[in-house]
Amino acid sequence: MQRLFTTLALMTSIFFVSTTSFAQAPTGLFKWQKGQQLTYKVEHSTVATEIIADSKSEFKNLLELTKRWVVEDVTAEGVATLTLVVESIKMKSTNPKGDELTYDSANPKDSTPQLKDQLEKYIGTKIATIVMDTQGRVRSVKESNFGAASKYEVELPFAVVVPAEEIKKGLAWQRNFNITMDPPQGTGEKYESSQKYECNAIESGKIKLKVTTELKKAPENIADQLPLLPFLVEGDVTLDPQKGLMLDSILKVDKTLKGHQGENSSYRMYSLFKETLISSK
16 A cells, blocks of 8 residues: 555655756647546555564555546646546455455445545545646646645656657656655655666557666665665556557565564565556546
8 A cells, every 4th residue: 555645645846857857848748638537447465574583474455446637727838737536445454463454445334444444535535636747747736635745756646757759669768856754654854766767669559668766875774774665666657659648557666675673684575556547538
């Protein structure tokens, strides 16, 4: 659940692409249309395994949700105001003791009360209102009702930022941004990071991008690196330049830290995040 609100408020600044600036006329890939509604299905699975001496614990989480972006307005320059709403959530969480918590917005009465109280507030509620340009850059966050606005700098609404120039096979570029550790994960610490993109292929008119993320300088204390792991994603994104949309993204984290709690300790996070466009109208 980390990736969506940093995944729902774990999903719970403006950034730039190194090859572009806001002074340029927006000539990116995204084509916003007033009244447009983009609905995506999200599947996010996470397994966190911690070993301390002879003790091993494991946390598992499976999240499925449907979210809808509505384009409220578009300027002559192609800058759009979009609102995000979550339409459905289904989640299953297993703690180290083996206790299973479940929630299904379609069957809330059969859900674990504790989880129901935490998640039902997201259903049908305006999550955020943001302003974006045709390169996928967030110009501003007008409203963020769950979590800090800075999370949209890290977890891009449509997975990537594209260059102003035409994307061709072999083209590579990057964006620089800060990972901000807001409460409860931190107290506002910022870590300089970069995300690199490369066009691996253009097939049937669809653009295939490879994405990697890295910290420019990791905290010296290994334990302080743990909350940063969910942001260090890598994977693939598919864009449709004709429609000006992101079609899907598959992003994962598979990182292991050793020594976070002494010599005989380790922490592994495996996270797989899939997002697929299921409706555009």
